[in-house]
Amino acid sequence: DADVTQTPRNRITKTGKRIMLECSQTKGHDRMYWYRQDPGLGLRLIYYSFDVKDINKGEISDGYSVSRQAQAKFSLSLESAIPNQTALYFCATSVTGNQPQHFGDGTRLSIL
Amino acid sequence: EDQVTQSPEALRLQEGESSSLNCSYTVSGLRGLFWYRQDPGKGPEFLFTLYSAGEEKEKERLKATLTKKESFLHITAPKPEDSATYLCAVPWYYNAGGTSYGKLTFGQGTILTVHP
Numbered sequence: 132d133a134d135v136t137q138t139p140r141n142r143i144t145k146t147g148k149r150i151m152l153e154c155s156q157t158k159g160h161d162r163m164y165w166y167r168q169d170p171g172l173g174l175r176l177i178y179y180s181f182d183v184k185d186i187n188k189g190e191i192s193d194g195y196s197v198s199r200q201a202q203a204k205f206s207l208s209l210e211s212a213i214p215n216q217t218a219l220y221f222c223a224t225s226v227t228g229n230q231p232q233h234f235g236d237g238t239r240l241s242i243l
Numbered sequence: 244e245d246q247v248t249q250s251p252e253a254l255r256l257q258e259g260e261s262s263s264l265n266c267s268y269t270v271s272g273l274r275g276l277f278w279y280r281q282d283p284g285k286g287p288e289f290l291f292t293l294y295s296a297g298e299e300k301e302k303e304r305l306k307a308t309l310t311k312k313e314s315f316l317h318i319t320a321p322k323p324e325d326s327a328t329y330l331c332a333v334p335w336y337y338n339a340g341g342t343s344y345g346k347l348t349f350g351q352g353t354i355l356t357v358h359p
Contacts (some may be wrong), residue, residue, distance in 0.1 A: 233287030
């Protein structure tokens with residue numbers, strides 16, 4: 132089984148819908164991250180959490196919100212989806228800030 | 244904030260043709276550098292960590308090296324299965340409210356294609 136699991140793997144939805152992407156991990160890491168990846172723009176950080184009570188905005192947090200339900204679970208929500216949020220979304224975990232991050236296999240999100 | 248630049252954007256090689264990928268960075272103090280491999284439809288897979296200038300790491304046909312300003316990923320006698328996007332990332336830190344926060348800044352990646 133994967134250490135970092137993202138669901139769903141693919142999602143197609145319409146503008147204005149609320150969407151939740153989920154991430155769970157079995158690595159026991161405190162730190163969890165949400166990124167989006169767009170062609171030509173690379174990986175950009177949306178939100179990150181260092182523990183259940185500590186959530187921080189990344190470089191592109193507008194239009195997104197997160198919830199850290201437990202050490203192992205970190206969800207990303209799009210309250211009212213818009214087409215320019217179409218992208219590949221990744222969840223990642225790490226032990227500390229200077230240790231490698233370990234990624235899930237991503238959610239491909241298309242907003243029509 | 245650190246800046247990370249990878250070159251070339253894309254590299255096509257024949258099987259067995261060795262080459263190097265570059266990752267250059269501007270940092271206020273080197274705290275390490277990570278290399279990842281990403282296959283289509285997959286998340287980045289961690290390859291190497293380099294923490295100090297002069298350090299080298301090897302794994303099969305890959306060798307990563309680090310200087311004070313850049314890192315190289317050398318690919319020796321590549322095979323088609325080495326085709327992937329290779330990403331580098333640099334950690335950076337800031338302090339707020341007495342807590343130290345760390346994040347990664349990623350380069351945009353090099354798309355490597357190895358033809359049989």
